[in-house]
């Protein structure tokens with residue numbers, strides 16, 4: 001009963017899966033399961049807030065491309081930050097994406113000629129990344145954030161995430 005209520009209240013914020021890091025994923029198994037694209041949040045998901053693309057990130061995108069995946073960065077950050085990162089990892093991107101609105105996610109999928117249910121999305125925040133991916137009908141994976149939260153609004157959201165994460169843990173284990 002509690003599970004049903006929690007799902008009703010918070011289910012839209014729940015990721016389909018949790019993972020430690022987007023760098024420790026068996027992408028091949030997702031490819032074999034029919035997924036065709038991998039979308040990512042940038043800040044605190046791939047690198048710390050506002051950090052440049054490092055070798056690990058560049059290598060990951062190269063591997064994904066070689067595997068046959070299309071990639072896109074869905075960021076709420078500005079054009080300069082997002083475009084620079086995207087150029088470094090050689091990926092499509094959308095900036096000022098207004099997550100959790102599903103619009104940017106859906107437009108990006110259309111642009112890359114994949115269906116929304118063929119896209120895996122990685123992000124570190126429930127109320128922007130995961131909610132947005134769920135809204136768009138994508139397969140959402142919550143990862144542990146890299147680095148510290150810099151913006152006050154993100155710190156606040158992090159605080160509000162706590163009860164939702166508790167609810168998620170309960171639903172998962174019951």
Ligand SMILES: [Mg+2]
Pocket residue numbers: 041042043044045123124125
């Ligand atoms: Mg983030």
